[in-house]
Amino acid sequence: MRAATLLSVLGAVAAASASDVADLTASTFADTANQPLALIEFFAPWCGHCKALAPHYEEAATILKKDNIPIAKVDCTVETDLCSSQGVNGYPTLKVFRKGVPTDYAGTRKTDGIVSYMKKQALPAVSEVTASNHDEFKTADKVVLVAYADESDKSTQQTFRDFADIYRDEYLFGLSTDAAAIAAAGVTPPAVVMYKTFDEGRNDLEGSIDDESLLAFAKEHSVPLLDEISPDNFAMYAEAGLPLAYIFVPATDSKREEIVKAIEPVAREHKGKINFVWIDANKFADHAKSLNLQEPTWPAFAIQNIQEMTKFPLDQSKTVDHATVSAFVNDFAAGKISPSIKSQKVPAVQDEPVFVLVADEFDKVVAEDKDLFVEFYAPWCGHCKKLKPTWDSLGERYANVKDKLTVAKFDATENDVPASAGFRISGFPTIKFKAAGSSEWVSYEGDRSLDSFVEFLEANATNDINEPDNLEAELDGETEVKSGRHDEL
Numbered sequence: 001m002r003a004a005t006l007l008s009v010l011g012a013v014a015a016a017s018a019s020d021v022a023d024l025t026a027s028t029f030a031d032t033a034n035q036p037l038a039l040i041e042f043f044a045p046w047c048g049h050c051k052a053l054a055p056h057y058e059e060a061a062t063i064l065k066k067d068n069i070p071i072a073k074v075d076c077t078v079e080t081d082l083c084s085s086q087g088v089n090g091y092p093t094l095k096v097f098r099k100g101v102p103t104d105y106a107g108t109r110k111t112d113g114i115v116s117y118m119k120k121q122a123l124p125a126v127s128e129v130t131a132s133n134h135d136e137f138k139t140a141d142k143v144v145l146v147a148y149a150d151e152s153d154k155s156t157q158q159t160f161r162d163f164a165d166i167y168r169d170e171y172l173f174g175l176s177t178d179a180a181a182i183a184a185a186g187v188t189p190p191a192v193v194m195y196k197t198f199d200e201g202r203n204d205l206e207g208s209i210d211d212e213s214l215l216a217f218a219k220e221h222s223v224p225l226l227d228e229i230s231p232d233n234f235a236m237y238a239e240a241g242l243p244l245a246y247i248f249v250p251a252t253d254s255k256r257e258e259i260v261k262a263i264e265p266v267a268r269e270h271k272g273k274i275n276f277v278w279i280d281a282n283k284f285a286d287h288a289k290s291l292n293l294q295e296p297t298w299p300a301f302a303i304q305n306i307q308e309m310t311k312f313p314l315d316q317s318k319t320v321d322h323a324t325v326s327a328f329v330n331d332f333a334a335g336k337i338s339p340s341i342k343s344q345k346v347p348a349v350q351d352e353p354v355f356v357l358v359a360d361e362f363d364k365v366v367a368e369d370k371d372l373f374v375e376f377y378a379p380w381c382g383h384c385k386k387l388k389p390t391w392d393s394l395g396e397r398y399a400n401v402k403d404k405l406t407v408a409k410f411d412a413t414e415n416d417v418p419a420s421a422g423f424r425i426s427g428f429p430t431i432k433f434k435a436a437g438s439s440e441w442v443s444y445e446g447d448r449s450l451d452s453f454v455e456f457l458e459a460n461a462t463n464d465i466n467e468p469d470n471l472e473a474e475l476d477g478e479t480e481v482k483s484g485r486h487d488e489l
């Protein structure tokens, strides 16, 4: 046992001194990040996944040293400012840097995976295209970007190569300086053409390019006008960040194509501002529900504002056709439609140990001059079920100061948190507190015991919530303090 410990200590010392992983600080960081290619890990010494990665990371660094690819790490418990400026909010975070520009590392955390991912990253992101491979290259992927430039136009070539280095995982890039290929494409250089397997099949960007115009061009045209959405391509729409308009229709509906075709002109009109998709209403009925559509009246239509997490279902008594959808989308685009807020009915009587808060009453309850402590829960969530008896006890404990403090629960699956709250719920349970007279919500981050809740409320409530909870205690109050009995209890 002792020998093993000693050996591992020696091993660690040996490994540390021989490490090919550079330890970066705020002052040495830029040197590495500005290299043509580097991999940097942001870690914390206590993090288990970081410890598991360490031996693989060391091995990979030694192998990649031969390829001149620097591998480095930053201890975020020491370099806190550096890590926060890099937007690190979990450990380990691995980023590939190219001349200072980071992209997320998307390989595995094993030696082989790290080595092969980084070696691929070191290959040119741009293929050379000539007349002989032009036709083949144009159709090599769903979306292909080809830049056409004169041999002497180094600046366009460099701009395109730098861009391709960053977006190499998303698109296939080709570059041609071959006059015959340029003639075949029918462009006047400099130009960039997107070849794609959907919609119009091709888009042209003519004239000189920069990072911004390339990115805008790629983003606008790589998203199909009106495709089916599924788990495979959902991320692309989420990343695009534009409001997303859904036609909910069963894939098996014989009129599906006709309905989708009728909406296409609306999609074209709002292209670049709102993305349009159709979705299998039978398979994804839950998604329809989350957008406040009721099943099963299909087809149905709804817009989701992905950035603001708001939803705008079209009244389901209306027909999903060109005229209705067009008018609805125009109103949406003009900001004339309020987001839909799902709510349970306001309870006729509050007969539970804690106050049952619903969306329709949210603003009213928040406006009351009381301290407010709310659990946002989902009925299916295990931690919420476990919390229930404690939360009920908390409600009972403060039952006699209901005019000063509201202990509430909010079923976030049946109610939307109104935008006026200024926060969204991303996990269950979420516990939030708002002091009387304040408009600011604070998250409760303590442990979920009755004592901790009480301690939190006593420290943070504006109102005096510590009324003696029975007459006896009130009468005994003075002697308790004097005799010191209180402290012993």
Ligand SMILES: *[C@@H]1O[C@H](CO)[C@@H](O)[C@H](O)[C@H]1NC(C)=O
Pocket: 442, 446, 455, 456, 457, 459, 460
């Ligand atoms: C009071 O609230 C703050 C958050 O605003 C929290 O950090 C603090 O721990 C709370 N006090 C107690 C005793 O729980």
